Amino acid sequence: SRPLVYVTRRVPQSGVDILRKTCDISQWNSDDPVPRDELLRNVEGKDALFCLLTDKIDKELLDRAGSKLRAVATMSVGYDHIDVVECSRRNISVGFTPDVLTSATAELTVSLLLATARRLKEGISAVKNGSWGTWKPLWLCGQGLDGATVGIVGLGRIGTAVAKRLQPFGVDKILYNDAIETKNAREVGAHFVSLDELLKNSDFVLCCCALTDENKGLFNEAAFSKMKKNAIFINTSRGGMVNQDALFKALSTGQIAGAGLDVTTPEPLPTNHPLLTLDNCIILPHIASATYKSRYAMSELTARNISAALQGQEMPCQVKL
Ligand code: GLV
Numbered sequence: 459s460r461p462l463v464y465v466t467r468r469v470p471q472s473g474v475d476i477l478r479k480t481c482d483i484s485q486w487n488s489d490d491p492v493p494r495d496e497l498l499r500n501v502e503g504k505d506a507l508f509c510l511l512t513d514k515i516d517k518e519l520l521d522r523a524g525s526k527l528r529a530v531a532t533m534s535v536g537y538d539h540i541d542v543v544e545c546s547r548r549n550i551s552v553g554f555t556p557d558v559l560t561s562a563t564a565e566l567t568v569s570l571l572l573a574t575a576r577r578l579k580e581g582i583s584a585v586k587n588g589s590w591g592t593w594k595p596l597w598l599c600g601q602g603l604d605g606a607t608v609g610i611v612g613l614g615r616i617g618t619a620v621a622k623r624l625q626p627f628g629v630d631k632i633l634y635n636d637a638i639e640t641k642n643a644r645e646v647g648a649h650f651v652s653l654d655e656l657l658k659n660s661d662f663v664l665c666c667c668a669l670t671d672e673n674k675g676l677f678n679e680a681a682f683s684k685m686k687k688n689a690i691f692i693n694t695s696r697g698g699m700v701n702q703d704a705l706f707k708a709l710s711t712g713q714i715a716g717a718g719l720d721v722t723t724p725e726p727l728p729t730n731h732p733l734l735t736l737d738n739c740i741i742l743p744h745i746a747s748a749t750y751k752s753r754y755a756m757s758e759l760t761a762r763n764i765s766a767a768l769q770g771q772e773m774p775c776q777v778k779l
Pocket residue numbers: 511533534535536537559695747
């Protein structure tokens with residue numbers, strides 16, 4: 459009989475079409491996340507799970523799924539929502555979607571950087587609310603990238619793609635910090651430095667690393683206090699990288715100049731959250747990979763990850779412990 463796959467959301471159809479050729483599919487056919495109790499009920503007896511970053515894949519869920527489950531594939535590059543150790547213990551392959559979203563995510567990172575540095579949020583609201591009086595020499599001045607030092611925390615696929623895209627803007631120096639010096643660095647002219655050095659010397663600090671138990675809350679009060687007063691902080695990784703109370707304090711006291719976030723804790727951020735009251739903080743609703751090309755490719759890669767695992771093969775993009 460055909461393997462059973464549960465798809466936890468309405469997703470780009472091209473991925474579902476790939477799975478339909480060989481599998482029987484049941485799907486949470488909504489644009490909103492499947493409620494937890496519904497998810498737990500629906501994974502029972504499935505061979506594979508096509509999930510999103512909004513689904514927590516933990517021991518409880520794996521227990522409910524039962525012993526047939528062989529593959530968990532997430533339509534995301536991040537897999538911090540999946541207990542990969544527990545999956546490995548049960549011989550369940552875990553798939554993710556690197557590469558196909560690198561360009562889109564790098565573009566959005568640069569967009570957020572430019573938008574924050576050049577104060578677009580304040581400019582747009584000034585035009586809209588009538589506080590645009592006239593052209594003024596120093597009104598809404600921000601910082602350009604020309605001659606700037608950019609620090610990238612996490613020079614992986616996305617961090618490297620960001621560095622490449624920044625070079626034509628005339629940045630002076632790209633610094634990076636990562637677990638180890640990477641060979642990507644040479645091709646983008648990035649210099650390996652300690653995190654402290656990066657924080658102290660960068661005009662722009664970009665968070666482009668994967669969230670882990672070890673680096674959770676890395677951008678805390680101590681980190682913001684080391685940054686330059688003109689520093690702009692950008693996060694397109696995971697909200698969990700940042701202590702948001704510390705960020706609010708740093709932004710509201712002028713310890714740093716601005717922040718651009720595509721990710722927050724929680725998501726969505728409550729509309730009465732203090733960060734939303736700040737003119738120097740731009741917050742986007744986790745859209746870094748949101749191009750049609752990228753989202754379709756993510757859906758297809760997730761499906762191919764599942765198909766491979768169900769045929770007893772290694773996934774095209776399998777998480778390695
Ligand atoms: C998005 O955040 C992803 O991990 O793909």
